[in-house]
Amino acid sequence: MTLPLKELLYAPAAPLAAFAAKAHALWAARGLPSSVLDLLFQLAIAAAVSGFITVNALFIIWFDRKIAALMQLRKGPNRVGPFGLLQTLADTLKLLSKEDLNPRGIDPLAFWLAPLLVFIPAFAVFLVIPFGDGLIAGDLNIGILYILAISGLSVIGILSAGWGSNNKYSLIGGLRSAAQMVSYEVPMMLAILPVVMLTGSMRMGAIVDAQAGYGWFAFMQPVAFVIFLIAGNAEVNRAPFDLPEAESELVAGFNTEYSAMKFSLFFLAEYTNLFLTSAIAVSLFLGGWEGPFLPPVVWFLLKTYFVITLLCWARWTFPRIRVDQLMQFSWKYLLPIALANLLLSAAAMKLL
């Protein structure tokens, strides 16, 4: 059997469905329950997603460092592997070989659970990310709600890292993070709502489909797009919103006391969240995987990395915002603007 490579790349939904049907038929012929096969499929998808996260994190960290180097008149990683691509791998191996330190006086449960609580939501949100036509692990009909609900959970992890570390810097970082993520989730949600209204669905696949033929929501909802980018950047705690780990103030903020594997989980989660925010921005505002000539997956990744470049650009240009200004910016500026934008869009939709 030859693999329908071209079809798999451009329109994988049909061949995947055909494969699933065939497998189910074979499975049923042996008299086995189909729920077991479904479970196996889910596991395979989870494995694929975790594989993607790992490889992608290796690349995205390299990418961020190269962007930084480009802006800072440096060369960036260029020793390990071609163009330094394997630098992150070397760093990860180094982190794995480090001693896993547990400082005195920690709250063991909070301290140990924190990295997982931060990483699992980032992992789970991948469920509803449409990589291509039909390349979506689970196209939930409440996709948007799911994203907001699950990604909001990671604040618990950061808070428990801050609390469990028995370190004042960590505690301040954790509290900052809690305030920040709660504040910025509101304008983020309000920026997504017009898109949901325009589409009439919370399903990620439907939102991407609604933008077919260059009807990108970024053109129809520029204000919402910008607000989403700002709030999304704040959600992933990256500069200029990197207050929870503000190096020059809080040493390393909530992850001051973390080392080895636990630290690398935080690190992985940060970059995975960066990718997720960009991927969601692409799906909601930049037409998702839609695009001519190239396979949808390639378009999706290209657009996502474009958004990542924007966020990195901001990160390496701006100084850090102060904590009271952070709150003010969200509640006094982003929220009213997002609300006004929502009202205007609603009115416009009613009239048109």
Place this chain on the structure above:
Amino acid sequence: MPVQAPFELEKLSNKEYILNMGPQHPSTHGVLRVVLKLEGELVKDVFPDVGYIHSGVEKLCENRTYPAIVPYLDRLDYLGAVNLEWAYVLAVEKLCGIQVPERAEYIRVILAELNRVMSHLLWYSAFGMDVGALTPIFYAFREREEIIALVEAATGGRLTHNALRIGGFRNDLPKDFLPGLSRFLSSFEKKVDEYEALLIDNVILTARTRGVGVLDPELAVNYGVTGPSLRGSGPAWDLRRTAPYSVYGKFDFRVPVSEGRDTWSRLKVRMDEMRESAKILRQAAAALPAGEVSAKVPRVLKPAPGEAYARVESPRGEFGAWVVSDGTERPYRVKFRSPSFSNLSVLREIAVGCNIADIIAIMGSLDLVIPEIDR
């Protein structure tokens, strides 16, 4: 035994807590410990605890011959080394009545101003890091590297130059120094404009530093704050203008001041100072007279008993050296007046009521160099 902070743990209300910032902290720029009494993120009290790298330089000087003391000055303020050497050398020259040749005076001005620009560029980079902007350092260090190369060609040292001798210099400037200097100056001011636009005029930074750490001129004078930190509050007190030493009286330059009194004004003053230093450098290079670079100084220097005090405008403010001679070849007593010490002492007055991030910005705007505080 570290000094205890003046606030006791038992007296804290249950909302307040103590945070020990330093002596190992990314933003205390060396081994400085700042004890903060906080309520949430709000700073209720500050207590800078100095002395972690006290090295007893003044005492060491009593066991060194006069010329052998010069390198110690480099270690006090490793960013404005020539200026500090100058204060000490001036004091000894005053003590011995040595007349320095004019060419040497001009070269001293050139090196001192290059040092000032070097120091301000490093301050700019470090301040960027303090407020979370990680890129400016790479740009500013590009210019700084050019200056370092120039000064290294002239003195042999990149940071601790050990450039000045009592009576002048050991060697004249290398042949390609002046062309290199004019090459550097040809583009420098344009770069300063860019750097100012990148960091100092940035909307986030302006919002963070305007109205923060307000330093009243009277308070500043009472605490002996000098240098750009003082001029950011209004008084145009610059020793190069108010009490000109060497040939500074001959140059046409402005003393940048700002009426804003806040952190941002201090940043602005430093940026302007770099431009003024470039002006001085241009004039000094154009007017550099020919001649000797060193006065006739006896091999073994034994000043007559007496004392002398000399002060210069270092990048951080007024640096003074007081030298007492008892007629031997080693000084009886040497005392340095260092600007960072006075500038830091005002922190407690201006930082109460701000928050943690502001403390970092205020300390950055005071441009502290810790060895100079601890001596």
